[in-house]
Every structure is written in structure tokens, then in C-alpha cells.
Amino acid sequence: MKIPLKYTVRNFKTRLLTTGITVAGITLVxxxxxxxxxxxxxxxxxxxxTGSPDNxxxxxxxxxxxxxxxxxxxxxxxLFTLPxxxxxxxxxxLATSxxxxxxxxxxxxxxxxxxxxRGVSPQAFTIRPQVKIVEGRIFRQGAREIVVGDAVARRYTGTKVGGQISxxxxxxxxxxxxxxxGSGFDSEVWGDSEQLQDAFNRRGGYSTVTLRLDDPKAYSEFKAAFDREQRLQQFExxxxxxxxxEQSEAMSLFIRILGIFITVIFSAGATIGAMITMYAAVANRTVEIGTLRALGFRRRSILTAFLMESMLLSIIGGLIGIACASVLQFFSISTLNFGSFSxxxxSFAMSPGIVVASLLFAAGMGFIGGFLPSVQASRLNIVNALRAG
Amino acid sequence: MANSIIQVQSVSKSYFRDTFEIPVLRNLSLEVHEGEFVALMGPSGSGKTTLLNLIAGIDRPTSGKLIVNGTDIATLNESALAKWRAANVGFVFQFYNLLPVLTAFENVELPLLLTSLSKAERKKHVHVALSVVGLADRMHHYPKQLSGGQEQRVAIARAIVTDPTILVADEPTGDLDKNSAAEVLTLLDRLNKEYKKTIVMVTHDPHAAEKASIIRHLDKGELQ
Incomplete structure (x- = not known):
């Protein structure tokens, strides 16, 4: 039988300051x-x-x-002759060049x-239905007119409807x-593709062509026809x-690696904090450990109780950290996209996977920080522990 | 003649400090019969508490045999010894050793967590134990809300709640005032006489020892 959890939880209250500091450290990490x-x-x-699976x-x-x-x-x-x-x-x-x-x-x-x-064809708004005009109107074909994404209107000067940019x-x-x-198009300016070709001396071609298939399941047939067309072999x-x-892969991988590297360094500090707290807990409760052992609780029960205590502290810190991080969902930031150089x-986005990963990370810090003190507690000699009082 | 419940046979115990051997008990033999109340007396450092710890299975002899309730406890491994203690020994410490974050009820319930009893059965046993020591009305109090005498009575309730074979008490009145000490000794006497508990008690106090049916003196690790 395990040592009751209430013993662990109530002991938090007896050393609120050190418990609080440890939880705060883990929360931060x-x-x-x-x-x-x-x-x-x-x-x-x-x-x-930004992309649609049907396109x-x-x-x-x-x-x-x-x-x-x-x-x-x-x-x-x-391309437009393909089935x-x-x-x-x-x-x-139904395509946009x-x-x-x-x-x-x-x-x-x-x-x-x-x-x-982005210069687009008139069908662009049909094949990208998530793009909706919320103020003003769509640009006219053949005119030096543009529409701006919501994020552009918020972040750049002179981009309000009715204004002009050069x-x-x-x-x-x-x-x-x-x-x-909330897609990447929000950070773009759209105009007539022919006007953009003209302004940037690209009369001869486009950057990409995006088209809608008549049946999403027909992709393999479309691809086979594409592969058979020798004149299109330089395209994919x-x-x-x-x-x-794929455009986001490099960017998100860079952020993940850098971020995790930094937090792992931070976590060393929090883990040492947890370890110090748990060593102090063992030192303060040596007689209690001796008493529990004398009553018949095994070494394993003591080890589990102290490890649980450390991990519980960390999980509490983890939950608070996740709760604080969740608030970030209300904020948007901008960065240079490695794929488009713009x-x-x-927005920060929370997911069940991130919650689980964060809790495991917190529990891991608690486990590592609590392991040695817990082993020490479980290996205390009963007679010596009882004399410590 | 009652059954012999504790047999200490030619037991020696030494502690080691670096390379120095410090002998505490020397070839000591003792027999305690079921239902006896034995007081171990002697000057500080005579080995009383060491002998009590050996009988209670929280320390191991350097040599000799220790048969308690039919088990040679010196041969048990750590885990088996813990299980044996839970089933056979009730502890009463000088400083009560109650867990401060648990109520009287929860402290008394602790040894029962090592049994297969249901929650309802545990509750019943705790009520009985606390009633025996006269503290059923204080079961929801924390140790800091009790007097020293009451704390020690809760500790006695914890010691008897599993109905162990023997009770070991190390200076049970050592931290108490005269009246509280008298109450605790009366309680131990009652447990011995009324509930037929075998008790081994270490004490410096001759008044406390008077409650015992047998008094044994130790000096320099040997029984006098």
C-alpha cells in the first residue's frame, strides 16, 4: 500500500515558500x-x-x-489542357496564374x-474561398488597384482602404x-496578375499556377497525365x-530546435531547484521517514512518495505554465517566412500535443530533480532516521 | 507458563566508526513470555534502545539469534522484515513521532494501510483504537492541536490498531509531565492486563518501570 497522497499534498503547505519558488521556476520553463x-x-x-487540399x-x-x-x-x-x-x-x-x-x-x-x-486571376477568389473581402471591393481587371490582407492593413503604414502605395x-x-x-494570405497584397506582370516586367510568365480539380479523388489521374506531358517535366x-x-517546415523546425535547446538549458536550473527543494524535504522529514519505515512501509513506498511529491510539484508548475502560455493565443506576431522571404x-496556437508534451517535460524535470533525494530518503537507515529528531 | 514470544539468544551488536568497532551489546540473551510487561533499565549508553530496536526488527544483530513470535527475524530480508514489523510490532516513541500533516485519525490509520482491510473496516478499527486511549472525540485534530499526553495516547492507538504481537515503547513518558506520564503508564498497564499485550519498554524512570511485571537492568551491553 502506498503512503497516502494527502501526506504529500499537505506537506506542500508546510513549506509554502520553497514549494512556491520551485513551482514558479518550473512554471517559467x-x-x-x-x-x-x-x-x-x-x-x-x-x-x-493557406492551402486547400482540393487545389x-x-x-x-x-x-x-x-x-x-x-x-x-x-x-x-x-497545363490547362490536362484532364x-x-x-x-x-x-x-478554374485556375489562377x-x-x-x-x-x-x-x-x-x-x-x-x-x-x-500576389497578382491573381479573376478565379482566385473562387478557388480560395477562405479569402473574403470585408471592406471595400475587389480590384478591377486592368487597373492599378489592389486589395490588402487584414494583417497588412494592421501592420503597414498607408495601407488603409482608399490609400495608395508605391x-x-x-x-x-x-x-x-x-x-x-488566419492563413498566410492575410499577410499579402493581391492585385490583377496582368497588372503585376506589366509592372514587374514579367509579361512572359507567372510564378505558379493553382488549379481546382473537378474531383479531388482524380489527382492520381491528373498527375499521370501531367507526367506523360513531356513539355511540363520542369514543373511539379x-x-x-x-x-x-512544406514552406513552413524550415521555419518551424528552426524555431523548435532553437526554442527547445534554450528551454532545455533553462530546465537544468528548474531541475536543480526541484532537487534542492526535495533534498530539503527529505532533511526536514527524516524522522517521519524513519517512523514510516518502522511502521512497515517499504523502501519502495518511500521512494514513490517522494518521487510523486517532486513530480506533483512539477506538474502543478507545468499546468500553470500551460495556462499562462494559453493566453498567448490571443496575440499575433509576425516574422520573416524563410519560404517567401516576406x-x-x-498566432500562437495551442494543441493537445503541446499540452501533453509540456506536461511530460514538466514531469520529466520533477522526476530527474526528485530522483536522487527520493533514493536518499528510501535508503535512510531506520535507527539513524529516528534519532535525527 | 506462557509461551516464549521473544527469544534473544547470544546476541551481540557493534557499530563501526571508520575502522573502529564499538560494541553495544555483548553476547546477550533474554526471553520474554506472552503477556509479560518488561521494563529495560540502565544508564545512558548501556544498550537498552539498541536491544529494543533489535527486538522490534528495525536494526540487525552483528551475531546471535533473534526469534520473535516464532520467526528468526535476523534472517529476513529488508522487504520481509518490513512486512513482519507491520504485522507483529507496535511502536511507541519518546517524542510520539506522529506525522504532523495528518489528523489523529489518519495517523492511527497509517499502519492499517499496509493491511488488506477495506476503508470501512479501517475506520472501525481506528475508532476502536482511539476509544481505547480515550481520544475518539479528538480524531479530527492535528498533532499540534493536542497536548503531549494526548499525542502519546494517539501514538499508542497507532501502535495497537493492528493488534500486534508485541508493543515496544522507547521512553514513552520521557517527554511528558507527571500527570500525562501517569496517564500513559496507566494506559500501557491496561493494555497489558486487560488486552494481554506483551510490552517491552525502555525507561530511565523508576516510577514508570514499577508498572512493569519484570524489570531488567542493562549495563555496558550486558544484562545484570
Whole structure:
């Protein structure tokens, strides 16, 4: 039979200060740990939400991102002859040929930052239904008009509807603001692809082509037809969702590795804190340990009780750390996306996986910190322990 | 003649400090019969508490045999000895050794957690034990809310709650005032006479020893 848990819990109250300091240390480390994971998950989530599983994006094989991809007009025309491409009501392919460029714009917080400008075809709003105009209107074809993503409107100066910004050797009028459901499009400016081709001397082609299949299950047939077309071998089709998920990989991996490296260093401090607390607990309760052993509780019960105490302390710290980190979900930050070299706004995102990982991390600190003191407690000589009083 | 419940046969016990051997008990033999109340007296350092610890199975002899309730406890491993103590020995310490974060009820219940009794059965046993020591009305009090005498009575309730074969008491009145000490000794006497408990008590106090049916003196690790 184990030593009752209430013995462990009530002992916390008898040394509130050291317990509090230990819990606070673990809380801080778990907060940082969870925040880092939430940041990486937020980027993943934002970029995954950018793509739709029903859409296929075609980019140049060697391109690492949309800005380094070129699909010339003639290749785009060949693409549209492939089977299983959905059609609009007037029989045109349901697709958008995008021109993706990067401009510099001044941020409201000061300083210049890279911003993605995407020239799109009229069907872009149909195949990306998460993009919705919430203020003003859609730009007109053939006009130097643009619409800005919600995150752009918040973070860059002069980007309110009705304003004008300069790029590509001309002034562009902002006629609308759109929301894109927290996806990467929120951090973009959209305009007419032909106007962007003209402004950036890209008359000959586009960056990527994104199209909707008439049946998502027909992807393998579409892919087979694509592979058979010798004139398209320099391109690669991918699910749009997969494409943007891959764009986030380098960024989120970098954040995870750096963040976890830092928190592991922090955790050494918290673990030593837990260890000191538990050594103090063993020293203060030596007679109690001797008494429990004399009454017949085995070494294993003592070991378990003290290990439980350490882990419980850590889990309490972990839960508080997770609760504090959860508040971060209400905040959005922006960072340079390695895939597009432009600013990407994203929110910290909590997930069940992060909660479990954070709790395991906290419990791990408690286990490591509590192990040696618990072993010491369990190995105390009964007679010596009873004399310690 | 009652059965012999404790047989200490040619037991020696030495402690070691670095390379120095410090003999505490020297070839000591003692027999205690069922239902006896034995007081061990002697000057400090004579080996009284060491002998009590050996009988209670919380220390091991350097040599000799220790048969308690039919078991040669010197041969038991750590785990088996813990189990044996839980079933056979009730402890009463000089400073009561109650766990301060547990109530009187919870302290008394502790040894029962090592048995297979249900929660309801444990509750019943604790009530009986606390009633025997006259503290049923204080069961929800924490040790700091009790007087020294009451704490020691709770400790006695904890010692008897599993109905052990023997009770070992190390200076049970050593930290108590005269009245409380008298109450505790009366209680031990009652446990011996009324409940037929075998008691081995270490004491410096001749008045306390008077309650015992047998008084044995130790000096320099030998029984006089």
C-alpha cells in the first residue's frame, strides 16, 4: 500500500515558500517551452491553412518558393489542357496564374519590411474561398488597384482602404481589405496578375499556377497525365496544402530546435531547484521517514512518495505554465517566412500535443530533480532516521 | 507458563566508526513470555534502545539469534522484515513521532494501510483504537492541536490498531509531565492486563518501570 497522497499534498503547505519558488521556476520553463512549440505550431497552422487540399499548385521543380518559380505563358496554356481541371460556368479552367513578387513597405512599428504582392486571376477568389473581402471591393481587371490582407492593413503604414502605395514604378490604389481565415494570405497584397506582370516586367510568365480539380479523388489521374506531358517535366504538381506546409517546415523546425535547446538549458536550473527543494524535504522529514519505515512501509513506498511529491510539484508548475502560455493565443506576431522571404503574421496556437508534451517535460524535470533525494530518503537507515529528531 | 514470544539468544551488536568497532551489546540473551510487561533499565549508553530496536526488527544483530513470535527475524530480508514489523510490532516513541500533516485519525490509520482491510473496516478499527486511549472525540485534530499526553495516547492507538504481537515503547513518558506520564503508564498497564499485550519498554524512570511485571537492568551491553 502506498503512503497516502494527502501526506504529500499537505506537506506542500508546510513549506509554502520553497514549494512556491520551485513551482514558479518550473512554471517559467514550461511557459517558454510551450510558447516555443505554440509559435512553431502557429506557423505550421497558418501556412497549412493557406492551402486547400482540393487545389493543385504547379511550380518549377527547382524553385524553393513561389518567388523563385517561373511558369511561362505557353507552359501555363499546356497545363490547362490536362484532364480533370474544374471549369467555370463559361467553360474556362478554374485556375489562377499567380505572379508573386516582394516589395518593401514601412511598418507601423517602424522600419521597412518585405511584403508579398500576389497578382491573381479573376478565379482566385473562387478557388480560395477562405479569402473574403470585408471592406471595400475587389480590384478591377486592368487597373492599378489592389486589395490588402487584414494583417497588412494592421501592420503597414498607408495601407488603409482608399490609400495608395508605391511599388513597381507606379502608384496603386487600395480598394479593399480581405480576411483569409488566419492563413498566410492575410499577410499579402493581391492585385490583377496582368497588372503585376506589366509592372514587374514579367509579361512572359507567372510564378505558379493553382488549379481546382473537378474531383479531388482524380489527382492520381491528373498527375499521370501531367507526367506523360513531356513539355511540363520542369514543373511539379503538389497539393496546395502540402506545398504551403512544406514552406513552413524550415521555419518551424528552426524555431523548435532553437526554442527547445534554450528551454532545455533553462530546465537544468528548474531541475536543480526541484532537487534542492526535495533534498530539503527529505532533511526536514527524516524522522517521519524513519517512523514510516518502522511502521512497515517499504523502501519502495518511500521512494514513490517522494518521487510523486517532486513530480506533483512539477506538474502543478507545468499546468500553470500551460495556462499562462494559453493566453498567448490571443496575440499575433509576425516574422520573416524563410519560404517567401516576406513577413508572415501568425498566432500562437495551442494543441493537445503541446499540452501533453509540456506536461511530460514538466514531469520529466520533477522526476530527474526528485530522483536522487527520493533514493536518499528510501535508503535512510531506520535507527539513524529516528534519532535525527 | 506462557509461551516464549521473544527469544534473544547470544546476541551481540557493534557499530563501526571508520575502522573502529564499538560494541553495544555483548553476547546477550533474554526471553520474554506472552503477556509479560518488561521494563529495560540502565544508564545512558548501556544498550537498552539498541536491544529494543533489535527486538522490534528495525536494526540487525552483528551475531546471535533473534526469534520473535516464532520467526528468526535476523534472517529476513529488508522487504520481509518490513512486512513482519507491520504485522507483529507496535511502536511507541519518546517524542510520539506522529506525522504532523495528518489528523489523529489518519495517523492511527497509517499502519492499517499496509493491511488488506477495506476503508470501512479501517475506520472501525481506528475508532476502536482511539476509544481505547480515550481520544475518539479528538480524531479530527492535528498533532499540534493536542497536548503531549494526548499525542502519546494517539501514538499508542497507532501502535495497537493492528493488534500486534508485541508493543515496544522507547521512553514513552520521557517527554511528558507527571500527570500525562501517569496517564500513559496507566494506559500501557491496561493494555497489558486487560488486552494481554506483551510490552517491552525502555525507561530511565523508576516510577514508570514499577508498572512493569519484570524489570531488567542493562549495563555496558550486558544484562545484570
Amino acid at each position: 514550461v511557459f517558454v517551452f510551450a510558447a516555443v512549440l505554440m509559435m512553431a505550431h502557429g506557423i505550421d497552422k497558418t501556412l497549412v491553412a 493543385v499548385i504547379i511550380a518549377r521543380k527547382a524553385a524553393t518558393g513561389e518567388i523563385s518559380s517561373i511558369v511561362v505563358n505557353s507552359d501555363a496554356a499546356i 480533370h481541371i474544374a471549369k467555370t460556368s463559361d467553360g474556362r479552367p 499567380d505572379v508573386v513578387v516582394i516589395i518593401n513597405l514601412e511598418k507601423t512599428s517602424g522600419g521597412l519590411s518585405n511584403l508579398t504582392v 511599388f513597381g514604378g507606379d502608384k496603386w490604389t487600395i480598394v479593399g481589405r480581405f480576411e483569409a481565415g 504538381p503538389k497539393s496546395e496544402q502540402q506545398y504551403y506546409a 513577413e508572415l503574421e501568425f
